[in-house]
Amino acid sequence: MEIIRLSFPYNINKEFPPLAMALGYFDGVHRGHRQVILEAKKQAENAGLHSAVMTFDPHPSVVLGKGRKHVQYITPLEEKINIINGLGIDFLFIVHFSAEFANLLPQEFIDRYIIGLNVHHVVAGFDFTYGRMGKGTMETLPFHSRDQFSHTVVAKFVQDNEKVSSTRIRNLLKEGKTIQLPPLLGKFYTTTGTVIHGDKRGRTIGFPTANIDLNEAYIVPPTGVYAVRMKVDHDWHDGVCNVGYKPTFNKEATRLSVEVHLFDFNREIYGNEVVIEWHPYLRKEQKFSGIEELVTQLEKDKQNALDYFEKNRQSS
Numbered sequence: 073m074e075i076i077r078l079s080f081p082y083n084i085n086k087e088f089p090p091l092a093m094a095l096g097y098f099d100g101v102h103r104g105h106r107q108v109i110l111e112a113k114k115q116a117e118n119a120g121l122h123s124a125v126m127t128f129d130p131h132p133s134v135v136l137g138k139g140r141k142h143v144q145y146i147t148p149l150e151e152k153i154n155i156i157n158g159l160g161i162d163f164l165f166i167v168h169f170s171a172e173f174a175n176l177l178p179q180e181f182i183d184r185y186i187i188g189l190n191v192h193h194v195v196a197g198f199d200f201t202y203g204r205m206g207k208g209t210m211e212t213l214p215f216h217s218r219d220q221f222s223h224t225v226v227a228k229f230v231q232d233n234e235k236v237s238s239t240r241i242r243n244l245l246k247e248g249k250t251i252q253l254p255p256l257l258g259k260f261y262t263t264t265g266t267v268i269h270g271d272k273r274g275r276t277i278g279f280p281t282a283n284i285d286l287n288e289a290y291i292v293p294p295t296g297v298y299a300v301r302m303k304v305d306h307d308w309h310d311g312v313c314n315v316g317y318k319p320t321f322n323k324e325a326t327r328l329s330v331e332v333h334l335f336d337f338n339r340e341i342y343g344n345e346v347v348i349e350w351h352p353y354l355r356k357e358q359k360f361s362g363i364e365e366l367v368t369q370l371e372k373d374k375q376n377a378l379d380y381f382e383k384n385r386q387s388s
């Protein structure tokens with residue numbers, strides 16, 4: 073897949089082959105997004121075009137929102153690129169979303185970013201909008217096309233009678249409902265991070281943990297205990313994760329910690345890049361009266377997670 077970064081105004085001398093292009097922000101590249109992207113791929117195959125996706129970075133809320141500088145994503149740009157690449161797309165256009173770009177008239181956007189890039193077929197979802205204030209819609213697209221391209225509107229993809237959307241997924245994540253995500257996202261939610269040094273208390277209580285410095289571009293699930301899988305090098309391991317402030321030991325909530333206890337693991341992995349895959353939320357983080365009480369609960373957490381993984385291995 074060839075990646076082309078565009079800003080406003082863009083200045084590239086390259087000529088592109090005729091393209092069938094999917095348009096959208098695509099945070100999460102969820103199952104609704106996949107309908108759109110795979111439709112562009114299908115249209116390209118049927119009409120002898122090259123397949124393309126146009127996405128935007130950063131999130132429009134950074135530019136249009138209330139002074140927000142840092143947005144957290146379901147899939148930060150790097151992961152979005154990897155997933156779209158995995159779908160077998162030929163060209164990925166990443167448009168820098170700036171105030172100037174957002175201010176383009178719908179016709180200007182179409183002339184420069186669609187017709188100007190040799191797009192012969194556009195694919196977008198029923199609710200896609202373009203141009204200043206989102207004034208361009210799938211209804212206005214034929215008019216703005218100047219007969220230079222055809223288009224396909226992808227119908228609403230729903231789950232439980234509700235549109236699958238990035239907003240819905242973000243809201244579930246923020247409520248810790250990680251187990252409800254796979255039917256929407258098409259996979260479990262994952263985040264990347266680096267293993268850092270912790271207080272080294274875990275190993276003394278029989279629960280060694282890997283402390284993870286999460287890549288801050290990801291949305292962090294809320295505090296609490298989760299069943300997780302963690303990828304170390306190329307292997308996945310089952311475990312339990314605590315997101316929180318360890319109130320049993322810390323008087324004040326200082327820095328949020330994310331620590332993972334893996335069941336079948338005793339290697340030194342400081343500095344490793346890992347991936348955490350988030351399975352069900354198990355319970356709230358609590359302040360225990362002492363180590364003994366904490367350890368009793370950790371044993372229960374471990375058993376609950378083991379039961380969950382065992383059950384799911386049987387059913388899959």
Ligand SMILES: Cc1cc2nc3c(=O)[nH]c(=O)nc-3n(C[C@H](O)[C@H](O)[C@H](O)COP(=O)(O)O)c2cc1C
Binds near residue numbers: 320
């Ligand atoms: C599955 C799991 C659940 C945990 N739950 C709590 C909790 O409810 N309250 C708490 O204070 N600490 C909790 N912890 C954090 C432990 O206190 C912590 O792992 C231990 O103090 C070791 O910390 P260290 O790795 O910084 O040395 C939990 C840790 C794990 C792995």
Ligand SMILES: Nc1ncnc2c1ncn2[C@@H]1O[C@H](COP(=O)(O)OP(=O)(O)OP(=O)(O)O)[C@@H](O)[C@H]1O
Binds near residue numbers: 108199200227228240
């Ligand atoms: N459930 C869906 N069914 C069909 N098309 C969809 C669906 N969700 C998004 N799309 C389309 O995919 C493209 C990318 O959409 P966008 O990035 O705005 O995602 P979204 O999930 O609708 O996000 P948000 O919740 O932020 O509105 C657009 O063309 C949009 O119309």
